[in-house]
Amino acid sequence: MAVFVVDHPLVRHKLGLLRKHDLSTSSFRALASEVSLLLTYEATKDLTTEPKTIRGWAGKVEVEEIKGKKITVVPILRAGLGLMDGVLDMIPGAKVSVVGFYRNEETLQPVQYYVKLAKHMKHRMALILDPMLATGGTLTATIELLKQAGCTQIRGIFLVAAPEGIARVEAAHPDVDIYTASVDDGLDENGYILPGLGDAGDKIFGTK
Ligand SMILES: O=P(O)(O)OC[C@H]1O[C@H](OP(=O)(O)OP(=O)(O)O)[C@H](O)[C@@H]1O
Ligand SMILES: O=c1cc[nH]c(=O)[nH]1
Numbered sequence: 564m565a566v567f568v569v570d571h572p573l574v575r576h577k578l579g580l581l582r583k584h585d586l587s588t589s590s591f592r593a594l595a596s597e598v599s600l601l602l603t604y605e606a607t608k609d610l611t612t613e614p615k616t617i618r619g620w621a622g623k624v625e626v627e628e629i630k631g632k633k634i635t636v637v638p639i640l641r642a643g644l645g646l647m648d649g650v651l652d653m654i655p656g657a658k659v660s661v662v663g664f665y666r667n668e669e670t671l672q673p674v675q676y677y678v679k680l681a682k683h684m685k686h687r688m689a690l691i692l693d694p695m696l697a698t699g700g701t702l703t704a705t706i707e708l709l710k711q712a713g714c715t716q717i718r719g720i721f722l723v724a725a726p727e728g729i730a731r732v733e734a735a736h737p738d739v740d741i742y743t744a745s746v747d748d749g750l751d752e753n754g755y756i757l758p759g760l761g762d763a764g765d766k767i768f769g770t771k
């Protein structure tokens with residue numbers, strides 16, 4: 564498994580703003596979306612293209628088109644929806660496969676409550692979206708679900724990841740790559756990432 568920490572200055576700056584304790588819901592939403600767009604740029608940088616001849620303003624011109632596998636974006640409800648607009652700004656044609664999990668607050672185990680996948684999953688690259696990779700339980704469950712549907716190429720986009728979660732996913736699914744703005748210090752006793760962002764779902768949806 565490769566872990567790509569996107570340390571572009573714009574990402575570092577925006578992540579710093581996201582960590583501010585009294586950030587408004589609207590600012591958190593806007594920044595989460597902006598960082599997801601920048602992470603998508605990195606997560607798709609090795610897509611192959613093929614030449615195509617089109618008619619340009621001065622006659623024929625050879626351009627490039629993304630080849631082969633189509634992409635499905637997989638936001639994990641709820642908080643993953645906060646990354647979706649930024650990613651779809653970059654990949655407007657992507658199909659969206661929605662997966663719903665919440666983390667049981669006591670056991671920290673993921674509980675599945677919704678799945679609606681795009682068709683032909685085995686021909687698509689899946690880009691999982693979630694602001695937080697904490698214990699890795701939710702991501703592991705999502706990867707298993709996608710693999711059962713036939714996915715062979717899976718990447719995950721996270722604002723912040725904890726080393727514990729990365730290690731867990733790496734052990735179970737070494738073929739999955741992670742793109743994140745930061746690998747933080749670790750988890751607290753409640754399974755929250757430190758320094759982290761707090762409860763990303765609550766911040767995106769304005770719930771407390
Ligand atoms: O790596 P894990 O330990 O599994 O934790 C990460 C999960 O926890 C959060 O979701 P939450 O359960 O708070 O649901 P929400 O998106 O509805 O707020 C977060 O958005 C991840 O999905
Ligand atoms: O730090 C964390 C961990 C899980 N879910 C969150 O929203 N934040």
Ligand SMILES: [Mg+2]
Nearest residue numbers: 762763764765
């Ligand atoms: Mg939450």
